[in-house]
Amino acid sequence: MLETPAPSHTQSVVPALADIEAARAVVSKVAQSTPMETSRYLAEVLGSEVLLKLENLQRTGSYKIRGAYYRMSRLSPEERARGVVAASAGNHAQGVAFAARELGIKATIFMPLGVALPKLQATRDYGADVLLRGHTVEEPLAAAAEFAKTTGAVLIPPFDHPDVIVGQGTLGLEIFEQAPDARTVIVPIGGGGLISGVASALKHRAAAEGRSIRIIGVQAANAAAYPPSLAMGEPTLIRTSATIADGISVAKPGALNFEIIRELVDEIVTVTEADIARAILVLLERAKLVVEPAGAVGVAAILSGQVGEDPGTTVVILSGGNIDPLLMQRVISNGLAASDRYLKLKIMLPDRPGQLARTAEIVAEANANVIEVLHTRHGRGLQLSEVELELSVETRGPEHRAEVVAKLRDAGYDARLVQD
Template sequence: MTEPASGPTLAQIEEARDVVARVAQSTPMESSRYLHEVLGSPVLLKCENLQRTGSYKIRGAYYRMSRLTPEERARGVVAASAGNHAQGVAFAARELGIKATIFMPLGVALPKLQATRDYGADVKLRGHTVTEPLLAAAEYALETGAVLIPPFDHIDVVTGQATLGLEILDQAPDVATVVVPIGGGGLISGVASAVKQRAAAEGRDIRVVGVQAARAAAYPPSLAIGEAVDITIEPTIADGIAVAKPGTLNFDLVREYVDEVVTVSEDDIARALLVLLERAKLVVEPAGAVSVAAILAGKIPSLGPTVAILSGGNIDPLLMQRVISHGLAASDRYLTLKIMLPDRPGQLARISELLAEARANVNEVLHTRHGTGLQLTEVELDISVETRGPEHRQQVVDLLRGAGYNPQIG
């Protein structure tokens, strides 16, 4: 394989590793028996969710800023982000003694906002999506001379992220597949550059698969026509990788090095977060869990040892609460039923007895006589219960039907 015309060479990535090591930790590589059983081959989790600042972003941000001239450092830096890039830039600026200004949207999660401020950055809130902060950061750079630090589309950022690829190969030398979350493409273009070039030098091949949230998947249509296209992003819990258009440099490197890009649904992502919490005891943000979501969804072939990158762990506790509930429902562990009952004493008690017999725990009950379409002799019971999975869920429904009720699954 020839060296890329526009991306970092293996020698440049190896040189960058020494620089990035000044601030970035060598994060753990954890094996997962559960995912091994799902995939049919060993699965290792590369835990960048445990990285300083909570994501891999510190690698690219620090390397980019370490290469600024003294004159550029004196002007300060500016960036725009809803979370992980902001924290990476703020932390790197503090370590390098550079003034940082970060533009963030008004609705940014409080933990991400506070962490960015705690690292010493001057945070300015603009707009309700990341678009307004990006425009504001560009204007600020023009007005003040501050150096704009892009989140993914820059050779130094890509080279910094590529150090993660070398780390993976050091920790898992026999890896056959690396699964990487994709937003704009900074992480996967760096990791793929490192992995593919090192593998070629060793006379072997390593498969690299990118994963996007289906509601924010700009790479599949872009790859299909051979150029980066802008898409309309739909609401997604994986907001950290919700990027409307691939980076220019990143797209070229993905085309050159990445074997396949797959997408995962919101339910897939929620299930992955739940699996990581319960089985691996790891807190991961939705964007950082799409690699595991792809494995659970059957999107990754079993070709040998697989490394799934967990790219970040900065999740708002309130979002985590909602995602866990969604993940439980997606895993058939919440069951919502609507049951029409005759309006006479003892019916609610009978339903409760049947659910207790089925060992289903009741979460919420709504008992009303005023629903649309109800007869004078009827009441409507909406009830939510916890179940232990698909088989137990079906047992609950069958027991109610066997007792003469006709539950509708909500």
């Protein structure tokens, strides 16, 4: 957990409450006021009331439409005639494409070659011209900047622009009205556009009532640029690692976003890939909500015990729901493993009849369910008289998992855990 340094004494770049309130009238033309639901399960984990702000149910599947539409609504007629360009692996692309369609503006979107097919198709369905470039987000960003330079199209940034920040701030106004007693708000962070706007709106409204609201930002540990940046006192480029939370995988904070976060956000925490997978599974099972990895990091922070004691009524923003079904399948498996409800074992067996049946019988006696079996005589290091058995077993939790392993070992089998 990282507490942000005290704000500098330079002139604040925090947007005015009046600007955010004015933006709301514009944004409400396309963005719905999303519902907020109570989570009894998370409340038991946290020890305080937990409310989920369901931006995963927003049009285009995420909050991004707010900032994109507001930024584009402020373009001059001459700028609109030149068209807009953006780069994104998903949510920003869909937000820009949708906003462009609603405003009658031609949109060109650069996306990486490996972008998930549902996100690619949705962006095209909203009417944008989609061009695929490179294998990382940085390459489409460079291509979009060059396109803007050569064609005159207006580049719509995903987070580092005053209009984008103000547009995202409209979500903060909704939170304050739907949960007037909220004491803590947990927000995902990538480049910082969402938390910059939300924190601005909430801190302004709370100050007007003479009270405080604690803002916690959450980053994926594999792409956490804000902790080192805050420590250095300036936006700092980091080397990111692969993360399932690709929607918040940003290597360097936005300049404006950094200043606002340094001034307004109380804490930054990070969550692991296993934490995120478990959060997605909890939301699916307990709340019946489909949430993408980037949108679930706030729940991951609660489950991993990083919110602290006595947070009071806590609002968690579920920032998006655009998840590739193939990724969902993998995430569920990882979430089950992280919750000790999925067990993969390797067992060396003597190569004689009945051994496979005997191990299955032991697992059944422990009331566990075998969901996959791999049986081979060709594994590296196997003796001629041995076979290797790999079992994937569904269990009920840590104690049951340990019981299954113990029963196999008590029967004389060398059962070894396999880490995916």
